[in-house]
Amino acid sequence: MQRSMSQTGNQVMSIYETYADTLFRIAMVHLGRREDAEEATQDTFIKLMEKAPAFNDAEHQKAWLIRVITNHCKSVLRRGWRKREVKLEGVESTITDDPEDQALIELVLSLPVKYRSVVHLYYYEDYAIRDISQILQISESAVKMRLQRGRQLLKLELEGEEQR
CATH class of the missing domain: 1.10.10.10 (Winged helix-like DNA-binding domain superfamily/Winged helix DNA-binding domain)
Structure with missing residues (x-):
């Protein structure tokens, strides 16, 4: 059991290193705030660990992650406390x-x-x-x-x- 958890952790870290920047950029495009984008990215990887879906290939995996973060961003934008129009404060010039x-x-x-x-x-x-x-x-x-x-x-x- 210990070995299985370690392998899963290594797989998630590998996926994170591959897709975190892309997912963060997508979240920034939707949400406009660094803090919200970071949270959306984190929540996407939590969902990956919880669901542990089987992927056909790397493209399927990437598409799944993008779909999850896009859905998460949409739900954040629907929340009542958040205005419909997002101010793009802090868009990094980096x-x-x-x-x-x-x-x-x-x-x-x-x-x-x-x-x-x-x-x-x-x-x-x-x-x-x-x-x-x-x-x-x-x-x-x-x-x-x-x-x-x-x-x-x-x-x-x-x-x-x-x-x-």
């Missing part, structure tokens, strides 16, 4: 050293959650539309529409910045 890249990241983070999550998964996590559809449990056409609208909003913001 994501990138390039001020132009940082400005673009901040624009993406300012999008409404339903566009922000799709844009983030597509452009920053390199997921295909079909994969995003499965992760977020929405249709592929909804993913395409959200990407299109997210791009339109970003374009309007960028054009507005140029005119200032």
Whole structure:
């Protein structure tokens, strides 16, 4: 029994080292606050240890973790004490050293959650539309529409910045 627990702990640590940064970024995209994102990431790994699901491969494992953290973030945003509109205080500039890249990241983070999550998964996590559809449990056409609208909003913001 002792050996089994040790092996499970090592597996979780390996999974944590592989996916913690990705999950944290996804939580930041949804929640906008470092503390909430850290808690969501922690809760996702707790759920992994509790459920101990069997995965077909690494992609299945990653998709499961993203689904869990996305659901957790949605439930945090639904809580009555939390405002619908999330202030993005403390968005770390350590994501990138390039001020132009940082400005673009901040624009993406300012999008409404339903566009922000799709844009983030597509452009920053390199997921295909079909994969995003499965992760977020929405249709592929909804993913395409959200990407299109997210791009339109970003374009309007960028054009507005140029005119200032």
